[in-house]
Amino acid sequence: MRIGVLGPLEVVADGRAVDVGGFRLRALLIRLALDAGSVVPARALARALWPDEGPDNPGPALHSLVSRLRRALPGRGLVRSEPAGYLLDVSREGVDVARFERLAREGQRALRAGRPEAALPSLDGALGLWRGEPLADVAVLPFAASAAVRLEELRLGAAEDRIEAGLATGRRPPGAVAELEQLVAAHPLRERLRDLLMRTLAAHGRQAEALAAFEAYRKLLAAELGTGPGPHLRELHLTL
Missing domain, CATH: 1.10.10.10 (Winged helix-like DNA-binding domain superfamily/Winged helix DNA-binding domain)
Structure with a gap:
């Protein structure tokens, strides 16, 4: 079953x-x-x-x-x-949750070990198990709400890892920019997403948009937190 x-x-x-x-x-x-x-x-x-x-x-x-x-x-x-x-x-x-967590872990380990080609099938498989909001039938119950928050965070991490692996292998799916823009809109302060968006735009030859994405993030951080992008993102900005 x-x-x-x-x-x-x-x-x-x-x-x-x-x-x-x-x-x-x-x-x-x-x-x-x-x-x-x-x-x-x-x-x-x-x-x-x-x-x-x-x-x-x-x-x-x-x-x-x-x-x-x-x-x-x-x-x-x-x-x-x-x-x-x-x-x-x-x-x-x-249970699909257990399969998702196993595949996401396998993909993450392969990516961190410098094997992005090996990471992609696991990450694709993990994210392919999602059919909608987790625990949707009982989302109003506290146990489901807390579990859903954890699962959504794991899903976001797996999505980031898959995009990272795609960049490392030179894979440029046509929907990657749109996917990242949706994720950025949902998590506007998450710096890794901004990094991936800038690099993906640059990989598609859209350098000016990548620089504009950095500037938009810089202004958002200044307005919301009174701070600026981290050193890694600033270095990427200079490189671009």
């Missing part, structure tokens, strides 16, 4: 989509999937599912929800009861 949470919840078993209906039921499955193969304490599950005002006695309510989830999933043994809590008996690689 494969479970996808890097977008709307997606459950596939034997090549067929499995419908898991009900907000709490999806929340329970997603919370268990984030720690697939490991026991999640019952108390932690109850806090995740009922962060504000939950049932007076959450134990039976949680047990009932687990029973419903077992009926919804193919194979009753996928959600196991343990002395300390509950376990989703699916391999870590069966």
Whole structure:
């Protein structure tokens, strides 16, 4: 069975989509999937599912929800009861979050080791797993919101690494500038993105735009933080 949470919840078993209906039921499955193969304490599950005002006695309510989830999933043994809590008996690689994190790490290690060609397939694979906003079905729950922030940061780092690897190998995809401009708009103070945007523009022969991007960043930092670009970006500016 494969479970996808890097977008709307997606459950596939034997090549067929499995419908898991009900907000709490999806929340329970997603919370268990984030720690697939490991026991999640019952108390932690109850806090995740009922962060504000939950049932007076959450134990039976949680047990009932687990029973419903077992009926919804193919194979009753996928959600196991343990002395300390509950376990989703699916391999870590069966959940897209775990595959994304592994591939992103592999790509990052290869890039840092000076092997950008080897980094690109891993980074492409990692980012290709994303289908939308992470944990979208239960984004209002605190556990999902905090996990989504962490995953979005990892996604941004993987996107930066992929662009870095592309520059190092001379790969110039036509959409690279547009992708970077979108990322810069979403994270205007992130210096690595400005560095990548300037270098990508220069690689496409757009030197004047690269210099203009530096000037725009310099003015933004002065206005927002009362500071200026770091030494690496200033050196890049002089080089260009």
